[in-house]
Amino acid sequence: MAVTRELPTKALIGGMWVTGSGPLMEVRSAWSERVVSRIATCTAADVDRAVQAARVAQPGWAGLALVERVELVREMHRVVVAHGEELAQMITLETGKTINETREEIYEYSAPSYQKAAEEVLRHRGMTLPSTQERANNKRLILSHRPVGVVAVITPYNFPTDIASIAIAHAVASGNTVVWKPSEWAATSCAMLAELFAEAGFPSGVVNLVQGYGEVGAALVEHDDVDAVFFTGSTATGEKISRAAGLKKQLLELGGDGPQIVLADADIDAAVEGAVLGCFYLAGQVCTSAERILVHEHVHDEFVRKLKLRTASLRVGDPTDEATEMGPLCNDTTLARVTKHVEDARARGAEVIQFGKPDGVFYPPTILTGVTPEMEIARNETFGPVAPIIKISSTDEAIRIANDSDLGLNAAVYTRDLATAFRVGEALQHGTVNINESTNYWDQLAPFGGTGKSGVGRELSQWFLDTFTETKLLNIDLNDAPKGDRRVLRDVAED
Numbered sequence: 325m326a327v328t329r330e331l332p333t334k335a336l337i338g339g340m341w342v343t344g345s346g347p348l349m350e351v352r353s354a355w356s357e358r359v360v361s362r363i364a365t366c367t368a369a370d371v372d373r374a375v376q377a378a379r380v381a382q383p384g385w386a387g388l389a390l391v392e393r394v395e396l397v398r399e400m401h402r403v404v405v406a407h408g409e410e411l412a413q414m415i416t417l418e419t420g421k422t423i424n425e426t427r428e429e430i431y432e433y434s435a436p437s438y439q440k441a442a443e444e445v446l447r448h449r450g451m452t453l454p455s456t457q458e459r460a461n462n463k464r465l466i467l468s469h470r471p472v473g474v475v476a477v478i479t480p481y482n483f484p485t486d487i488a489s490i491a492i493a494h495a496v497a498s499g500n501t502v503v504w505k506p507s508e509w510a511a512t513s514c515a516m517l518a519e520l521f522a523e524a525g526f527p528s529g530v531v532n533l534v535q536g537y538g539e540v541g542a543a544l545v546e547h548d549d550v551d552a553v554f555f556t557g558s559t560a561t562g563e564k565i566s567r568a569a570g571l572k573k574q575l576l577e578l579g580g581d582g583p584q585i586v587l588a589d590a591d592i593d594a595a596v597e598g599a600v601l602g603c604f605y606l607a608g609q610v611c612t613s614a615e616r617i618l619v620h621e622h623v624h625d626e627f628v629r630k631l632k633l634r635t636a637s638l639r640v641g642d643p644t645d646e647a648t649e650m651g652p653l654c655n656d657t658t659l660a661r662v663t664k665h666v667e668d669a670r671a672r673g674a675e676v677i678q679f680g681k682p683d684g685v686f687y688p689p690t691i692l693t694g695v696t697p698e699m700e701i702a703r704n705e706t707f708g709p710v711a712p713i714i715k716i717s718s719t720d721e722a723i724r725i726a727n728d729s730d731l732g733l734n735a736a737v738y739t740r741d742l743a744t745a746f747r748v749g750e751a752l753q754h755g756t757v758n759i760n761e762s763t764n765y766w767d768q769l770a771p772f773g774g775t776g777k778s779g780v781g782r783e784l785s786q787w788f789l790d791t792f793t794e795t796k797l798l799n800i801d802l803n804d805a806p807k808g809d810r811r812v813l814r815d816v817a818e819d
């Protein structure tokens with residue numbers, strides 16, 4: 325089913341769809357060589373209008389009864405599902421994600437984010453604290469959460485509606501308003517998602533959308549009236565954003581280095597399946613991809629043989645075909661990086677095994693053996709369909725190589741020994757370590773985020789709500805009895 329209706333080409337500011345004042349941006353589908361749409365980009369003045377619209381809408385939105393806010397957020401779940409197929413088709417056209425992957429993105433992740441945020445905000449509890457500062461029973465200390473205000477949401481191309489939905493759902497559920505700058509590679513599908521907030525009944529100005537390239541995101545981050553920044557994207561962009569954001573609250577989800585460790589006692593078939601998912605799902609364009617596979621020498625040859633067999637069976641090609649298991653890369657920037665990393669590995673002595681010939685952004689599933697930690701492919705995020713295999717001779721060596729990285733998002737360890745699983749899991753510096761599961765495994769209610777240059781903070785469920793609310797303490801004196809003696813600590817010391 326191709327999307328045939330008129331596509332949104334404007335920005336959403338204060339409930340109105342307005343033409344951005346900047347030049348037209350061609351949204352290109354690299355794999356189909358089509359121009360999907362022409363969207364007017366926003367200028368700094370447009371960004372300012374969007375931020376002001378969010379600012380004006382915020383007090384009223386935060387002032388709604390919580391159950392009313394929650395009803396609207398929950399309604400968004402239903403509306404996204406109702407429009408799911410056209411959203412999935414558009415993401416496939418824009419980014420080259422396979423139609424199965426985009427349906428999963430919509431129905432498993434994007435839409436349920438609204439349901440989950442609506443549930444989670446009801447459980448975002450405050451607390452009362454004991455009074456310890458004086459010898460009297462006069463004080464009541466009450467801790468609650470209040471929204472930070474206006475949140476900038478800047479998102480990447482690989483899960484364009486999922487990552488945005490997670491952020492927007494939690495930000496608005498907790499009483500914030502949002503200005504969203506989606507990826508230029510998925511700007512049409514993201515605008516289609518933005519249209520749905522009105523259908524769900526959201527008041528004007530609660531969710532605003534600005535369009536364009538990096539400079540539009542930069543204008544948003546720098547804007548004085550933005551209170552918090554949510555960003556998911558590359559480490560290089562994240563570092564720029566972090567510097568520009570100054571004292572604004574920040575949640576940054578950046579690149580990954582995904583080590584998958586396969587120890588001598590591992591279930592090799594399970595480890596091979598983990599590598600196929602970790603390296604070839606979404607053609608490897610996942611922050612949690614298996615970027616380095618560290619395989620013990622005792623099982624190395626068996627692992628490589630089985631991985632080759634399994635990879636040869638993958639159906640690669642047209643992302644709109646439901647039978648396709650791996651599609652193309654999204655864009656030429658990604659293609660150039662993947663090609664550079666593979667050629668660097670080849671030049672330094674790795675064996676390159678490809679299951680097909682590179683054809684534009686259709687890059688074949690690729691296995692590299694004989695990879696060493698110095699090669700670029702093992703040092704920097706590749707973000708492509710490549711399984712680089714490093715042979716290791718001990719568990720300690722695996723830990724050392726895995727931790728020799730600036731990044732630290734997801735890692736995976738395959739072993740049948742419980743003690744080893746704990747020891748290695750605890751020794752790895754990564755934000756998440758999956759035992760006997762692919763690096764790509766995550767849970768929508770568990771904290772997600774990386775260490776080092778993989779990010780700042782944790783997203784999902786309560787961790788998201790904590791970031792996008794301020795902790796507010798109310799100290800109340802009942803004022804119905806004399807003030808208490810404050811010499812609490814001196815008296816204790818004298819006792």
Ligand code: NAD
Pocket residue numbers: 478479480481482483487505506507508536537538539540541542543545556557558559561562564565577578579580610611612705707733774778779
């Ligand atoms: P990118 O950094 O190129 O772009 C992401 C967004 O930032 C886009 O909307 C872009 O227009 C905007 N942008 C660019 N420069 C900016 C600036 N100076 N100020 C503000 N905004 C700016 O990333 P990408 O290529 O779209 O996505 C791939 C990267 O995202 C990979 O590194 C991947 O690991 C990472 N990623 C991380 C996670 C995570 O949860 N850790 C999830 C998905 C993707």
